[in-house]
Amino acid sequence: MDNQKDLASPNYGSTVSGVVGSAAMANAARTGPKWLRYFLYACIAITLLATGVGLIGKLGSIGSIPACDAKTTRDTLSNLNKQNKFNASKYNFIKQVSASDAETICTANLALSAGGTVEYDYRIFKEGSAVKVAITEIRR
Numbered sequence: 001m002d003n004q005k006d007l008a009s010p011n012y013g014s015t016v017s018g019v020v021g022s023a024a025m026a027n028a029a030r031t032g033p034k035w036l037r038y039f040l041y042a043c044i045a046i047t048l049l050a051t052g053v054g055l056i057g058k059l060g061s062i063g064s065i066p067a068c069d070a071k072t073t074r075d076t077l078s079n080l081n082k083q084n085k086f087n088a089s090k091y092n093f094i095k096q097v098s099a100s101d102a103e104t105i106c107t108a109n110l111a112l113s114a115g116g117t118v119e120y121d122y123r124i125f126k127e128g129s130a131v132k133v134a135i136t137e138i139r140r
Helices: 013-029 034-060 071-083
Strands: 004-006 088-099 103-112 117-127 130-139
Touching: 013 034, 071 088, 071 130
Parallel strands: none
Antiparallel strands: 004 130, 088 103, 103 117, 117 130
């Protein structure tokens, strides 16, 4: 079984949606009463500000070790669960065991669809320029 995988990349869909939404509001602001234009310009500014902050946060986390329960970590673990043929329904818990600048060690307890649970330890670490997730021990 392959118990190691590169960390899933962040989802930039919300950033694209924010920019597209701002463009649609700008197009709508060209017509209509003056008060509506000002209102839409304010909405555009707020949307672009929120989108920019989200993008900066995602770009700032590239190459860093994420938290045990971060979305990118859970996405990567879901792929590893499928490879290990764990038909999971949900995580009962995810907790951090230890952390350093080089790696984070975590434990996850997974509820299986057919009943029962599986618990495993995993580590998030840097290997060269890539951030990886590896399952180190599985307890059924």
